[in-house]
Amino acid sequence: xxxxxxxxxxxxxxxxxxxxxxxxxxxxxxxxxxxxxxxxxxxxxxxxxxxxxxxxxxxxxxxxxxxxxxxxxxxxxxxxxxxxxxxxxxxxxxxxxxxxxxxxxxxxxxxxxxxxxxxxxxxxxxxxxxxxxxxxxxxxxxxxxxxxxxxxxxxxxxxxxxxxxxxxxxxxxxxxxxxxxxxxxxxxxxxxxxxxxxxxxxxxxxxxxxxxxxxx
DNA sequence: TACCAGGTCCTCG
DNA sequence: CGAGGACATGGT
Numbered sequence: 001x002x003x004x005x006x007x008x009x010x011x012x013x014x015x016x017x018x019x020x021x022x023x024x025x026x027x028x029x030x031x032x033x034x035x036x037x038x039x040x041x042x043x044x045x046x047x048x049x050x051x052x053x054x055x056x057x058x059x060x061x062x063x064x065x066x067x068x069x070x071x072x073x074x075x076x077x078x079x080x081x082x083x084x085x086x087x088x089x090x091x092x093x094x095x096x097x098x099x100x101x102x103x104x105x106x107x108x109x110x111x112x113x114x115x116x117x118x119x120x121x122x123x124x125x126x127x128x129x130x131x132x133x134x135x136x137x138x139x140x141x142x143x144x145x146x147x148x149x150x151x152x153x154x155x156x157x158x159x160x161x162x163x164x165x166x167x168x169x170x171x172x173x174x175x176x177x178x179x180x181x182x183x184x185x186x187x188x189x190x191x192x193x194x195x196x197x198x199x200x201x202x203x204x205x206x207x208x209x210x211x212x213x214x215x216x
Numbered sequence: 217t218a219c220c221a222g223g224t225c226c227t228c229g
Numbered sequence: 230c231g232a233g234g235a236c237a238t239g240g241t
Contacts, residue, residue, distance in 0.1 A: 009234085047223095049221095049222060049223090050222085050223040050224065051221065051223045051236090052221060052222080052223085052237090052238080053220085053221045053222080053238095053239080053240075054222075054238095055239080055240075056220095056221085056238065056239060057239090062218090076227080088238070089238065089239075089240075090237085090238070090239095091221090091236080091237040091238035092223090092224095092237055092238080093236095093237065093238075094236075094237085095235095095236055095237090096222085096236095096237095099224090103241050113227075134224090134225085135223095135224065135225085136224085136225085137223060137224050137225085138223090138224095138225090139222080139223065141225075143222090155222090156223055157222040157223090158221085158223085159222060160222085174220095190220080203222095206222090207222065208232095210222070
């Protein structure tokens, strides 16, 4: 794992340079990243941020880090009640603890707890498998695919719909919004291998727009 | 004090 | 299917 993971993107939000949830990067570099899988961590963030402000999610992930539980095995081994208390700041903490537990169990059973093995699966199959996990809906599945696994799929969230609405673009279904962006952005991408990065950056722009337009 | 925040699942008609 | 409700904490 190269150190670029320390600047990993969580659903469009970049982690501050040199700091990951309050832990100095120099510390991580010196001691390695025991009990921490940055790609799994991004998936955890995707679940915890469901209908929740990111400011409530960051402390929860820091709790998990300090508990050395940011790997599927370590997280699953936490006592159920302990896990609930660690993710409490995110709200819906009973449901979310159950979701994280189930997701971890699933990664352990299907992929030996190695999320990189899920990355090796073709995109459509990986998506349908994720959608079978309890607590993982379309937006969360696509967030995991795009940000944790670098798969080229566009994430549709509340900001995306709000932005479209302002432009007079409306659909009924999640996948209609997704395909609308994918079809248009694909045309702009000269090389297909840049698609993932474009989707990540474009979604990040929508997030930035959403946060900015709210305080107005 | 009320209202909201980057969803998902369950239930009922 | 599809509308309606439950889930829960922290910030403004």
